[in-house]
Amino acid sequence: MSLIPDITELLARARADLRMGVPVVLTDDSGFSVVAISAETLNPQRLADLKKLGDPVVAITGRRAETLKARAYDGDLARVSIPADADITWVQAVADPSDDLNAPMKGPLMTERHGNANLHRIAIALAKSARILPAAVVVPVEDGRAFAVSHGLTCIDHTRAAPHLADRSALHEVVAARLPMEVSEAGRLHVFRPEDGGEEHYAVEIGRPDRDKPVLARLHSACFTGDLMGSLKCDCGPQLRGALAQMGAEGAGVLLYLNQEGRGIGLANKMRAYFLQDQGFDTVEANHRLGFEDDERDFRLGSDILKSLGFNSVRLLTNNPAKISMMERTGIAVTERVPLKVGETAHNRGYLATKAAKSGHLL
Numbered sequence: 001m002s003l004i005p006d007i008t009e010l011l012a013r014a015r016a017d018l019r020m021g022v023p024v025v026l027t028d029d030s031g032f033s034v035v036a037i038s039a040e041t042l043n044p045q046r047l048a049d050l051k052k053l054g055d056p057v058v059a060i061t062g063r064r065a066e067t068l069k070a071r072a073y074d075g076d077l078a079r080v081s082i083p084a085d086a087d088i089t090w091v092q093a094v095a096d097p098s099d100d101l102n103a104p105m106k107g108p109l110m111t112e113r114h115g116n117a118n119l120h121r122i123a124i125a126l127a128k129s130a131r132i133l134p135a136a137v138v139v140p141v142e143d144g145r146a147f148a149v150s151h152g153l154t155c156i157d158h159t160r161a162a163p164h165l166a167d168r169s170a171l172h173e174v175v176a177a178r179l180p181m182e183v184s185e186a187g188r189l190h191v192f193r194p195e196d197g198g199e200e201h202y203a204v205e206i207g208r209p210d211r212d213k214p215v216l217a218r219l220h221s222a223c224f225t226g227d228l229m230g231s232l233k234c235d236c237g238p239q240l241r242g243a244l245a246q247m248g249a250e251g252a253g254v255l256l257y258l259n260q261e262g263r264g265i266g267l268a269n270k271m272r273a274y275f276l277q278d279q280g281f282d283t284v285e286a287n288h289r290l291g292f293e294d295d296e297r298d299f300r301l302g303s304d305i306l307k308s309l310g311f312n313s314v315r316l317l318t319n320n321p322a323k324i325s326m327m328e329r330t331g332i333a334v335t336e337r338v339p340l341k342v343g344e345t346a347h348n349r350g351y352l353a354t355k356a357a358k359s360g361h362l363l
């Protein structure tokens, strides 16, 4: 019946639910089911009601567990038991590192070792893709499907969801139109929309690049602070303008503007990372303390867009070797790396040095 939402649509709904603080139900083939809610958007009444269902845990990533010195028996994640007297402030302090230094968690935190963490993993993956803190309060329930129906909650089946959470969604071009720009009057903006209700991405084509030759290309990740506000903490704004200027000067090029703000963690989490950076952590450590990997972006999106525009080889404007290897692995030949060294300031010198030392950026 086509009027019933499919798994992609249910996942989009679940993401929206988590962002709003609405619980979702997750089930697996063995008959195990849980209710999960975002630790960030949880409210006190809902925590009290979850406790009535059983013994909830806070599911956090292995990265966050490392910071809290909690044992991650599940490897990439840990299920932290919630003490009976713990309130919402306690739960949020497990998820959110902003107060780690002022009020270190009174440990040791107890983590669960037995049982299956598959549904907790889905809850964290959904929270990440909803661009909220990667932590969820999770409690088992009997017959999740019936619970979801009686409470009007979105219900996600593990087997159907897992492949979608591991892979990117297909992108389709929605529209393209002429966009005269300062760097070139022959600009054209293409808008791409994913099937999963996620962020749209854009491609700016300059001139009419020959599809049979390597095109001068840039995969730019959104940076509201750098691209628009003139932030001195990174080099994104000058890189964006530098890349466009070079394409304008050569008369041809394609700039992909990927809405993967904050290396894929979203602007709110990036600002949380900046708050930690003001406490002395570097850009990579801040991501880890929040529970994220160094870089949560998916550059395969870039290849998808280039291919759908008819390109199969690029001269890539970048200092990031991960972008080059991902292009090559996904069928876009990189015939040349064109360095993009602009915009170093007193404020971003440390940030650029960390990227070179820890993320392999070329200087």
Ligand SMILES: Nc1nc2c(ncn2[C@@H]2O[C@H](COP(=O)(O)OP(=O)(O)OP(=O)(O)O)[C@@H](O)[C@H]2O)c(=O)[nH]1
Binding pocket: 219, 220, 221, 222, 223, 224, 233, 234, 236, 239, 260, 261, 262, 263, 264, 265, 270, 273, 274, 283, 287, 317, 318, 319, 320, 323, 361
């Ligand atoms: N999480 C996090 N993201 C940041 C920070 N500073 C900048 N960013 C984000 O980092 C990304 C930088 O994107 P790019 O310039 O495309 O990528 P890059 O990996 O530096 O590679 P090249 O510029 O191509 O050499 C943007 O999404 C920014 O929003 C930070 O301190 N923490």
Ligand SMILES: [Zn+2]
Binding pocket: 223, 225, 226, 227, 234, 235, 236, 237
């Ligand atoms: Zn930036």
